[in-house]
Protein backbone atom coordinates (compact mmCIF):
# COMPACT_ATOMS: atom_id res chain seq x y z
CA UNK A 153 0.00 0.00 0.00
CA UNK A 154 1.48 3.39 -0.83
CA UNK A 155 2.19 5.95 1.86
CA UNK A 156 -0.49 8.38 0.73
CA UNK A 157 -3.13 5.61 0.92
CA UNK A 158 -1.88 4.53 4.32
CA UNK A 159 -2.27 8.05 5.72
CA UNK A 160 -5.65 8.43 4.04
CA UNK A 161 -6.91 5.14 5.53
CA UNK A 162 -5.83 6.26 9.02
CA UNK A 163 -7.78 9.54 8.90
CA UNK A 164 -5.02 12.04 8.12
CA UNK A 165 -7.23 14.06 5.76
CA UNK A 166 -8.19 14.02 2.10
CA UNK A 167 -5.94 12.28 -0.41
CA UNK A 168 -4.60 15.66 -1.43
CA UNK A 169 -3.80 16.58 2.20
CA UNK A 170 -2.10 13.21 2.76
CA UNK A 171 -0.01 13.63 -0.39
CA UNK A 172 1.04 17.10 0.80
CA UNK A 173 1.98 15.80 4.26
CA UNK A 174 4.36 13.33 2.63
CA UNK A 175 5.73 15.75 0.01
CA UNK A 176 6.36 18.35 2.74
CA UNK A 177 8.63 15.86 4.57
CA UNK A 178 6.35 15.63 7.60
CA UNK A 179 6.03 11.82 7.50
CA UNK A 180 8.65 9.29 8.60
CA UNK A 181 8.62 5.50 8.45
CA UNK A 182 11.00 3.51 10.65
CA UNK A 183 12.67 6.78 11.61
CA UNK A 184 13.42 7.83 8.01
CA UNK A 185 11.56 10.72 6.39
CA UNK A 186 9.83 9.62 3.17
CA UNK A 187 8.81 12.31 0.66
CA UNK A 188 7.40 9.97 -2.00
CA UNK A 189 3.61 9.61 -1.60
CA UNK A 190 3.68 6.53 -3.83
CA UNK A 191 6.39 4.68 -1.88
CA UNK A 192 4.97 1.22 -1.05
CA UNK A 193 4.93 -0.20 2.50
CA UNK A 194 3.40 -3.27 4.09
CA UNK A 195 0.84 -1.56 6.34
CA UNK A 196 0.25 -4.40 8.83
CA UNK A 197 2.46 -3.78 11.85
CA UNK A 198 3.71 -0.46 10.45
CA UNK A 199 4.29 2.53 12.71
CA UNK A 200 4.81 5.83 10.96
CA UNK A 201 5.07 9.30 12.39
CA UNK A 202 3.55 12.59 11.33
CA UNK A 203 5.29 15.71 12.62
CA UNK A 204 7.22 13.43 14.96
CA UNK A 205 4.14 11.83 16.49
CA UNK A 206 4.04 8.05 16.16
CA UNK A 207 0.92 6.43 14.75
CA UNK A 208 0.49 2.64 14.56
CA UNK A 209 -1.40 1.47 11.46
CA UNK A 210 -4.67 -0.30 12.24
CA UNK A 211 -6.88 -1.49 9.42
CA UNK A 212 -9.84 -1.03 11.77
CA UNK A 213 -9.97 1.01 14.96
CA UNK A 214 -11.25 -0.62 18.15
CA UNK A 215 -10.89 1.73 21.09
CA UNK A 216 -11.74 1.89 24.77
CA UNK A 217 -12.33 5.27 26.39
CA UNK A 218 -12.76 5.93 30.09
CA UNK A 219 -15.57 8.42 29.62
CA UNK A 220 -15.66 11.25 32.15
CA UNK A 221 -18.89 13.01 33.13
CA UNK A 222 -19.90 16.01 31.06
CA UNK A 223 -19.34 14.56 27.57
CA UNK A 224 -21.97 13.48 25.05
CA UNK A 225 -21.65 10.36 22.90
CA UNK A 226 -22.50 12.28 19.77
CA UNK A 227 -20.46 13.98 17.09
CA UNK A 228 -23.00 16.76 17.17
CA UNK A 229 -23.54 17.36 20.90
CA UNK A 230 -26.33 19.57 22.20
CA UNK A 231 -25.22 20.81 25.62
CA UNK A 232 -21.75 19.46 26.39
CA UNK A 233 -18.55 18.61 24.62
CA UNK A 234 -18.45 15.52 22.45
CA UNK A 235 -16.42 12.48 23.55
CA UNK A 236 -14.59 13.01 20.24
CA UNK A 237 -12.87 15.99 21.92
CA UNK A 238 -11.00 13.42 23.97
CA UNK A 239 -9.67 11.57 20.91
CA UNK A 240 -7.24 12.44 18.11
CA UNK A 241 -9.10 14.02 15.17
CA UNK A 242 -8.03 11.11 12.93
CA UNK A 243 -10.66 8.90 14.53
CA UNK A 244 -13.65 11.05 13.61
CA UNK A 245 -12.13 11.53 10.15
CA UNK A 246 -12.05 7.78 9.55
CA UNK A 247 -15.63 7.27 10.70
CA UNK A 248 -15.14 6.00 14.23
CA UNK A 249 -18.46 5.85 16.11
CA UNK A 250 -19.51 5.12 19.68
CA UNK A 251 -20.61 1.54 20.25
CA UNK A 252 -23.83 2.37 22.05
CA UNK A 253 -24.20 5.49 24.13
CA UNK A 254 -23.65 6.54 27.69
CA UNK A 255 -25.53 9.53 29.10
CA UNK A 256 -23.50 12.70 29.46
CA UNK A 257 -23.30 12.23 33.24
CA UNK A 258 -22.42 8.50 33.06
CA UNK A 259 -18.75 7.59 33.39
CA UNK A 260 -16.69 4.53 32.51
CA UNK A 261 -16.08 2.08 29.71
CA UNK A 262 -17.09 3.29 26.26
CA UNK A 263 -16.12 1.42 23.10
CA UNK A 264 -15.60 3.13 19.77
CA UNK A 265 -14.91 1.66 16.34
CA UNK A 266 -14.99 2.27 12.59
CA UNK A 267 -15.92 -1.36 11.95
CA UNK A 268 -19.60 -1.08 11.03
CA UNK A 269 -20.31 -4.77 11.60
CA UNK A 270 -18.74 -4.64 15.05
CA UNK A 271 -20.71 -1.52 15.99
CA UNK A 272 -23.91 -3.10 14.72
CA UNK A 273 -23.27 -6.43 16.42
CA UNK A 274 -22.60 -4.85 19.80
CA UNK A 275 -25.53 -2.44 19.67
CA UNK A 276 -28.08 -4.86 18.24
CA UNK A 277 -30.75 -5.81 20.79
CA UNK A 278 -30.43 -9.40 19.52
CA UNK A 279 -26.87 -9.62 20.74
CA UNK A 280 -27.23 -10.07 24.47
CA UNK A 281 -23.98 -8.66 25.80
CA UNK A 282 -23.96 -8.13 29.59
CA UNK A 283 -22.98 -4.64 30.67
CA UNK A 284 -22.03 -4.10 34.28
CA UNK A 285 -22.86 -0.77 35.90
CA UNK A 286 -22.26 0.61 39.36
CA UNK A 287 -24.89 3.08 40.46
CA UNK A 288 -24.91 5.40 43.44
CA UNK A 289 -28.42 5.62 44.81
CA UNK A 290 -30.12 8.44 46.65
CA UNK A 291 -31.92 6.14 49.12
CA UNK A 292 -30.53 3.10 50.95
CA UNK A 293 -30.87 -0.09 48.94
CA UNK A 294 -33.13 -2.80 50.31
CA UNK A 295 -33.99 -6.38 49.44
CA UNK A 296 -37.31 -5.46 47.85
CA UNK A 297 -35.55 -3.15 45.37
CA UNK A 298 -32.89 -5.74 44.54
CA UNK A 299 -35.53 -8.45 44.04
CA UNK A 300 -37.56 -6.13 41.81
CA UNK A 301 -34.49 -5.37 39.68
CA UNK A 302 -33.68 -9.07 39.35
CA UNK A 303 -37.21 -10.26 38.62
CA UNK A 304 -38.13 -7.37 36.33
CA UNK A 305 -39.52 -3.86 36.47
CA UNK A 306 -41.88 -2.22 34.03
CA UNK A 307 -40.36 0.90 32.51
CA UNK A 308 -42.57 3.79 31.54
CA UNK A 309 -43.67 3.37 27.94
CA UNK A 310 -42.59 -0.29 27.69
CA UNK A 311 -44.86 -3.32 27.40
CA UNK A 312 -42.61 -5.97 28.84
CA UNK A 313 -40.80 -5.82 32.16
CA UNK A 314 -37.03 -5.66 31.99
CA UNK A 315 -34.86 -7.56 34.45
CA UNK A 316 -31.23 -7.25 35.45
CA UNK A 317 -29.11 -10.37 34.95
CA UNK A 318 -27.77 -9.61 38.39
CA UNK A 319 -28.29 -6.88 40.96
CA UNK A 320 -26.55 -6.66 44.31
CA UNK A 321 -25.69 -4.03 46.86
CA UNK A 322 -22.00 -3.21 47.22
CA UNK A 323 -22.82 -0.91 50.08
CA UNK A 324 -25.89 0.87 51.41
CA UNK A 325 -25.96 3.32 48.48
CA UNK A 326 -23.93 1.46 45.88
CA UNK A 327 -25.66 -0.89 43.48
CA UNK A 328 -23.95 -3.29 41.06
CA UNK A 329 -26.25 -4.12 38.18
CA UNK A 330 -25.76 -6.14 35.01
CA UNK A 331 -28.12 -5.69 32.06
CA UNK A 332 -28.28 -7.22 28.58
CA UNK A 333 -30.16 -4.50 26.74
CA UNK A 334 -29.18 -0.93 25.95
CA UNK A 335 -32.48 0.92 26.19
CA UNK A 336 -32.62 4.69 26.60
CA UNK A 337 -31.62 5.66 30.19
CA UNK A 338 -32.24 2.00 31.02
CA UNK A 339 -30.41 1.69 34.30
CA UNK A 340 -31.65 5.00 35.69
CA UNK A 341 -35.22 4.10 34.71
CA UNK A 342 -34.92 0.62 36.23
CA UNK A 343 -33.67 2.04 39.52
CA UNK A 344 -36.52 4.57 39.53
CA UNK A 345 -39.04 1.83 38.75
CA UNK A 346 -37.66 -0.19 41.69
CA UNK A 347 -38.39 2.76 44.01
CA UNK A 348 -34.99 4.41 44.33
CA UNK A 349 -33.10 7.08 42.39
CA UNK A 350 -29.82 6.93 40.51
CA UNK A 351 -27.48 9.76 41.45
CA UNK A 352 -24.36 8.53 39.69
CA UNK A 353 -23.65 5.84 37.12
CA UNK A 354 -20.44 4.18 36.02
CA UNK A 355 -19.96 1.37 33.46
CA UNK A 356 -17.34 -1.04 34.68
CA UNK A 357 -17.52 -3.94 32.20
CA UNK A 358 -18.86 -4.99 28.78
CA UNK A 359 -18.94 -8.74 28.15
CA UNK A 360 -15.70 -9.97 29.70
CA UNK A 361 -13.83 -6.69 29.17
CA UNK A 362 -13.31 -4.65 32.34
CA UNK A 363 -12.40 -0.98 32.20
CA UNK A 364 -8.59 -1.11 32.47
CA UNK A 365 -7.52 0.08 35.93
CA UNK A 366 -4.70 2.15 34.42
CA UNK A 367 -6.97 4.04 32.02
CA UNK A 368 -7.55 7.43 33.66
CA UNK A 369 -10.82 9.31 33.17
CA UNK A 370 -10.65 10.94 29.73
CA UNK A 371 -7.93 8.56 28.47
CA UNK A 372 -8.35 6.09 25.60
CA UNK A 373 -6.45 3.21 24.14
CA UNK A 374 -6.42 0.79 21.22
CA UNK A 375 -7.94 -2.60 21.99
CA UNK A 376 -5.85 -5.63 21.05
CA UNK A 377 -6.99 -9.08 19.91
CA UNK A 378 -7.10 -10.47 23.46
CA UNK A 379 -9.33 -7.61 24.66
CA UNK A 380 -11.66 -8.01 21.67
CA UNK A 381 -11.91 -11.71 22.46
CA UNK A 382 -12.66 -10.89 26.12
CA UNK A 383 -15.48 -8.64 24.96
CA UNK A 384 -17.16 -11.58 23.26
CA UNK A 385 -16.99 -13.63 26.44
CA UNK A 386 -19.10 -12.52 29.23
Ligand code: URA
Nearest residue numbers: 255258337338339340
Ligand atom coordinates in the same frame (compact mmCIF):
# COMPACT_ATOMS: atom_id res chain seq x y z
N1 URA B 1 -28.33 3.30 31.53
C1 URA B 1 -28.54 4.61 31.80
O1 URA B 1 -29.54 4.97 32.39
N2 URA B 1 -27.62 5.50 31.37
C2 URA B 1 -26.47 5.15 30.75
O2 URA B 1 -25.65 6.01 30.42
C3 URA B 1 -26.27 3.79 30.51
C4 URA B 1 -27.20 2.88 30.91
